[in-house]
Amino acid sequence: MGNIRIIQTDIDVSKVLKQLEDNPDDWGSQKSVGKTEQVDPTKYKTTVDVLQLIMGGVSKPGELAFNTETCIKTPAYDNHTEIFKILNKYFKKYRRCAFLKLPVGQEVGFHIDEGTYYLTKDRYHLSIQGKYKYTVGDESIIVEPGTLFWFNNKMLHSAVNIGDVPRITFVFDVPHHKKNP
DSSP states (O other): OOSEEEEESOOOOHHHHHHHHHOGGGTTGGGGSSOOOOOOTTTOOOOOEEEEEEEEOOSSTTOOGGGOOOEEEOTTGGGOHHHHHHHHHHOSOOOOEEEEEEOTTOEEEEEOOOSGGGGGEEEEEEEEESOEEEEETTEEEEEOTTOEEEEOTTSOEEEEEOSSSOEEEEEEEEEOOTTOO
């Protein structure tokens, strides 16, 4: 498989999940942080709930976050230290990151992460809760909690929650480097 690479399985994410349970009001708390572009609801039809910890930002009118290197920590950042303990075991640097929650039976349709920001980043998932099917191009995997994987986000990719609980995954970007796992 060239577009999906499993880095590690069976990572203990119980402390991450506990912090999510202890801070339920963090979901969606980033809506008032910084200035972001409007999302076209006709282009992105999904029921994903987002808890951003480091989000894209803009510094001038007309600028779009997906075309800048600006990253802003959200108010929720300090409530979720356990996820960074795990990330620090694998990566020296990371940029934008968020938890994504997908209800049972729902899917995130095929899309490509567009914009100049993504050209120099590698994208990873760390599954926190639930079971989901992840597809990149013509490759698919079934993802269980505690699975860390890289995928080619410059290709069409999608996710389907095939479990019996909401799927929570942590999506994060790492500056591209040949030594990245």
